[in-house]
Amino acid sequence: MEKSQQFADTENEVLVQECLQVMARLTGAQRAHLHFLSQERKFEKEVYFWADSPEGLLECSEMTGIRLDHPWWLKHLRAQDFLKIEDLSLLPEEIVSDCRILRDFGVNNLLILPVYDGKRLAGMIRLENVALELSLQEVEISLLHISAQLIVRMLSLAHDLGELRRDRARMVYHQEYDDLTGLPNRTLFLERIQRAFEGHSNLLFAVLVVDVDYYQLVHERFGRAIAERLLQAAVNKIRLNLRVEDTMARLGDDQFGILIEDVQDRSVVEMVATRILERVREPFVIEGNEVAVTASIGIALRNGHLRTPEEMLQEAGIALLEAKQSGRGKWLVFDESMRDELIRRMEVENDLRRSLEENRLVLHYQPITELKSGKLIGFEALVRWIHPRRGMIWPTEFIEISEKTGLIVPLGLWVLRQACWQMRLWQERFPVTPPLMISVNISPRQLEEADFSEQVKKILEETGLPPSSLRLEITEHTVVQRSGALIEALDSLRMLGVQLYIDDFGTGYSSLGYLDRLPVDAIKIDRSFVSNLGKAKSSQGVVQAIIQLAHELNIEVVAEGVETFEQHRELKRLQCEFMQGFYISEPLDVHAVERFIAGRSGFVFGAD
Structure with missing residues (x-):
């Protein structure tokens, strides 16, 4: 036939x-x-x-x-x-x-x-x-x-x-591959790691977990379609740095896994991670929009104690978390100290979350005065944690952890709401012209929230505090990054009528060159320079230069950490406008603040 x-x-x-x-x-x-x-x-x-x-x-x-x-x-x-x-x-x-x-x-x-x-x-x-x-x-x-x-x-x-075969093939495909990127999914990725465990090669293999930083911001600002195009473009860039035999998988919305097998030593893996970071850092142009993101990478290397693919992926995830919490845009290789630190952080985070729910946090307030007249102009709100077992815990111990875990966002909103509400009560009880103001520290993580300015507006409306009575303080380290999203967030806050201060000024000299282009009203000289006034000529020179630059830009200056009469006198000679520190008062609880104000006629302190 x-x-x-x-x-x-x-x-x-x-x-x-x-x-x-x-x-x-x-x-x-x-x-x-x-x-x-x-x-x-x-x-x-x-x-x-x-x-x-x-x-x-x-x-x-x-x-x-x-x-x-x-x-x-x-x-x-x-x-x-x-x-x-x-x-x-x-x-x-x-x-x-x-x-x-x-x-x-x-x-x-x-x-x-x-x-x-x-x-x-x-x-x-x-x-x-x-x-x-x-x-x-x-x-x-x-x-x-x-x-x-x-x-x-x-x-x-x-x-x-x-059709049955095609349906079966489609079902198997969807069970093992990601629709958007065409990459293997988490299930298939774990199978590939298991296969690497079972191999007989004496060479090293590594698992990398790559996270696209700021993906959620892109999604909120540009929409889902562009965010998904960004992920596809990022995948293409990352794959350019991999060999054909390497496996790349999609593990979550903005998270990818990479399996690199048969390498001579860890330097090869570290080189690949560095190249990936450099590639992703290059701006993406998507449908006419320039989108800038970075990547963070956690790396786990095969070692004797690892027994399962899940353990290896978990270790890479812990290293990724550490990389993101230590500044993003970097890679870190897992070591056991990271696990110990993660456990400690989780314990503190859980205790802090419960304390926030049970109102075990309190605010203390440090007075801020005008140097020339000695007049009280307001307070800086500082959070304190009353732990049920450990008693009073200072911010140095829990603020950093709350930053790393993201708990700083609800914590920061609680501080802002409490501070605004309390200052409004004091303005009614102690009326002066201009009204007393309140300064509140704002975290970079809060500024990354797309609706942060709306949250501030809502709190001002709820508490009745005039926007002009609120000063929001951001650290100089935050300003130095000077991303477009940051400038946009600061502009939104200024439009509310809120004043913006740069805290810890002088620790990041790179900000001096573009201070005039930032929407800020005042800077706060870091206490490390103030504490050396009268002791080191270099500190006096730095403080004088900062004050002169600020005045040329029509920006006011607040000195932090003023503790002695000599420091107070020198700052006044240099024409610094405001100060705060133990020379006037330590941070006080609400009742101590009211006694502090009531015991001083005219709210005048430390005037010559």
Whole structure:
């Protein structure tokens, strides 16, 4: 039996061709063709064919473009059990072009059988050059129709089985691969790590967990479509730094895993991580928008105590967390001290969260005065934690942990709300002109919140505190980063009428060059410079330079950590406007503040 080269690779297709052969032998035909109707009710090019010789097969392959599309064929196929055409020249003029094409391929006569799928005309079988003496009996006609229907049933079954296979393949794909990026998912990634564990290579392998920093901000600012395009672009950049045999997977929304096998030493892995950070740091341009992000990477290296892929992925995740909490945009390799620190942080975080819910936090307030007149102008709010077992815990112990865990966001809002509410009460009880103000420290993590300015506005409305009575303090380290999102957040706060202070000024000299381009009202000189006034000429020079620069930019200056009369006198000589520190008072609780104010007529302190 001859076979169509194109369709002889499956058992069902071979069976279809055998049916065509049986029909051709029964009718004495030289060639047999199977066509199916398209949705437009036109005959598609044939799907199967059979011929009684190699030459006939070649002719069949050349005839695959012949379609009997004219409505005349459909009309007569539906009206009869079969259509026998003994002489093509006798066909009507309207289909003369079809007849000419058939004659060009040596077709003298035709026997055409309709193929039905149920009651629907699904196609036709065209038998060419049947025996001239052919006179079909009823049994033979039935056999031809049975063969045609058998073909339909086999192809329908094959189609259903094919769909099942494709559905199964799609299901397996979705179980193991990510739709957006086409990367393996977490399940398949763990299987690949397990395979690496089971390998016999003595070389090192490593797992990297890569997190796209600021992805959520991009999602909130530009929308889901651009955020997803960003991830796809980031994947393409990262993969440029990997070998073909390395595995990259998507582990979460903005988190990816990389398995690097068979490396000589950890320096190779560290080099790959460095290149990835450099690539991702390059700006992305997506639909005309320039999007800047960074990446953080945690690395786990295979060692003797690791027993499961989950443990290795967990260690890489811990290193990633440490990398993000220590500034982002860097990579770190896991070591056991990270696990110990994580456990300690989690304990503190859990205790702090409960304390926040149970109102075990309190605010203390440190007075801020005008140097020239000694007049009290307001207070800085400082949070204190009363631990149920350890008693009073100072901010140096828990603020950093709350920053790293993200708890600083709800903690910061609590401080801001309490401070605004308390200052509004004091303004009503101790009215002065201008009203007393309150300074509140703001975390970089809070500024990253897309709706932070709206939260501040809501708190001001709830407490009734005028925006002009609120000073928000951000550290100079935050300002030095000077991202577009930061400037936008500061501008939004200024539009509310809130004043902005740069805290710990002088510790990051890179900010001096662009201080005039930042929307700030005042700077606070870091206590490390103030404490050395009168002792080190370098400190005096720095303080003097800062004050002069600020005045040239029409920015006021507050000195922190003033503890002695000499410091107070020197700051006044240098024309610093405001000060705070133990020279005036340590931070006080609410009742001590009220006694402090009530015991001093006119709110004047330390004036010469």
